[in-house]
Amino acid sequence: MSKKVLLGMSGGVDSTVSALLLKEQGFEVEGVYMKLHDNEAYHEKNFKNVKNVGKYLGIKTHLCDMRADFKKKVYDYFVQSYKDGLTPNPCIVCNREIKFNKMFDIVEKLGANFLAMGHYVRLNEGAIYKGIDASKDQSYFLARVKKESLQKILFPLGERYKSDIKKIAGDIPLLKDIAEQKESLEICFVENEYTDILSKHMNIDQEGDVIDIKGNVIGKHSGYMHYTIGKRRGFYVHGAHDPHYVVDINAKDNIITVGTHDALEANTIHIQTLNWLIEPPRERFSCEIKVRYQSKPVACNLHITNGGNATAYLKEGVFGVAKGQVAAFYEGERLLGGGVIF
Numbered sequence: 217m218s219k220k221v222l223l224g225m226s227g228g229v230d231s232t233v234s235a236l237l238l239k240e241q242g243f244e245v246e247g248v249y250m251k252l253h254d255n256e257a258y259h260e261k262n263f264k265n266v267k268n269v270g271k272y273l274g275i276k277t278h279l280c281d282m283r284a285d286f287k288k289k290v291y292d293y294f295v296q297s298y299k300d301g302l303t304p305n306p307c308i309v310c311n312r313e314i315k316f317n318k319m320f321d322i323v324e325k326l327g328a329n330f331l332a333m334g335h336y337v338r339l340n341e342g343a344i345y346k347g348i349d350a351s352k353d354q355s356y357f358l359a360r361v362k363k364e365s366l367q368k369i370l371f372p373l374g375e376r377y378k379s380d381i382k383k384i385a386g387d388i389p390l391l392k393d394i395a396e397q398k399e400s401l402e403i404c405f406v407e408n409e410y411t412d413i414l415s416k417h418m419n420i421d422q423e424g425d426v427i428d429i430k431g432n433v434i435g436k437h438s439g440y441m442h443y444t445i446g447k448r449r450g451f452y453v454h455g456a457h458d459p460h461y462v463v464d465i466n467a468k469d470n471i472i473t474v475g476t477h478d479a480l481e482a483n484t485i486h487i488q489t490l491n492w493l494i495e496p497p498r499e500r501f502s503c504e505i506k507v508r509y510q511s512k513p514v515a516c517n518l519h520i521t522n523g524g525n526a527t528a529y530l531k532e533g534v535f536g537v538a539k540g541q542v543a544a545f546y547e548g549e550r551l552l553g554g555g556v557i558f
Contacts, residue, residue: 220244221370222328224315225277227265229385230334230373235273236384237372238332245332247277248322252286252314253405272390280322282314289313291405295417298410301467302540303444306403308360308554312491316358316365323368330370337551338374342366344493344551349377356509359544359554360491414441424470426451429463429479440470446480446536465539481533485516487526487543487555494552504546505530507537507557513546526555 221238225231225247238245249266251259263279270277290310297304315333323331335354336347344366347353373381385391406413414420420442426435437443437451447462453474461480464473485507490496499520504513505528515531528543537557545552 219330220246220326220328221330221332222319222323222326223247223332224319224334225249225266225269226334227262227269228334229381229391230336232265232269232391233381233384234332234334234372235269235275236388238370239273239275241372243330245273245275246326246328247275248280248319249277250314250319251279251281251283252310253283253291255405255407258404268390272388278322278326282318285318286310286314294403295414297540298414298441299418299467300540301440301465303538304540305542306405308357308542311357312360312362316361316369320365320368330368332370332372334373335371336373336378337371338549339366339369339371345374345549346546346551347374352378355546355551356506356542356544356554359493359542359551360489361493362491363493366493411442422470424472426453427471427473429473429475434474437472440465440467440472443472445538461536477535480535480537482535482537483530483533485528485530485534485537485543486558487528488524488558490520490524490526490553490555492553503552504548506544506546507534508541518545525558 221243223231223235223238223245225235227249235245235247247266247270249263266277290306290313293309294304294306319331335358336349336352337355337358338345338347344355344358346355411420421439424437424440425433426437428434435451435453442450443462443465445462448459451472451474453460458476460474461477462472463475463479485505497520500517502515502517505516506513511534514534516528518526518528520526539557541557542554543557544554
């Protein structure tokens with residue numbers, strides 16, 4: 217008797233090939249498309265692909281409306297973060313709260329044994345490792361997934377390269393058009409600019425002061441929510457000869473602090489809301505840290521406080537560390553956990 221697996225399907229190449237690979241491995245596969253937001257045209261196109269793939273592969277497909285949970289846990293968090301002057305990471309929150317949490321309710325309801333996703337990560341004996349394809353590795357986005365969720369998850373793509381996945385999809389007539397589609401690397405509910413979302417909820421165009429790192433007023437900006445750490449355009453600085461970058465955001469007073477590129481460098485990072493995928497360390501240990509998805513891991517000493525926060529002392533500086541983003545901890549290829557930068 218085969219094991220039943222519920223596969224999250226988006227209508228794209230990765231989840232489609234995941235379904236094919238799981239079938240080849242002898243699993244009884246059912247696909248579920250998660251309706252997370254209100255862009256009906258987006259859902260109609262993607263779910264049509266999911267249904268066509270389901271018919272071709274002979275698997276059942278389901279449409280699951282998770283908009284209420286998504287709004288409460290992800291969308292509202294996204295809006296509030298920017299309002300507070302932070303830089304959110306909604307995909308990491310979605311993984312923790314929706315894809316690898318609420319989805320287990322659907323797994324149970326449909327009587328499945330496992331949940332599968334098309335992430336490029338490896339799972340070995342309950343531990344998450346980077347995907348074989350370093351250019352597609354998505355382990356960073358799982359840094360805040362609950363450890364207990366890992367017991368019933370499958371990642372069929374973790375041991376494969378993206379080029380191989382595209383070739384498999386391209387060899388199947390039904391999937392050829394999907395394989396040639398440009399991949400979306402953006403936030404699913406943001407069609408153009410993130411500020412378009414924010415402007416639906418508040419006035420984001422309130423002019424404010426630009427100050428230097430000494431606190432001197434040196435210019436004007438068009439509203440703090442237009443800026444993230446490291447941005448170098450969209451504000452005015454009196455008499456500046458060198459490029460200036462946003463290094464801090466004061467939401468309360470509608471002030472942004474700017475400085476030269478050197479001012480973006482950080483050697484110490486403060487982290488809260490820690491989440492461990494290993495036995496939680498007690499005080500301090502050495503590991504590597506990533507402060508953004510595209511940043512390289514940097515060696516650090518991590519000191520953990522009694523309150524559950526941590527301070528990372530980096531062996532080399534990193535640039536553009538943003539409050540609200542997630543810091544992920546690694547030991548070689550293994551993901552240890554992560555927390556929120558504050």
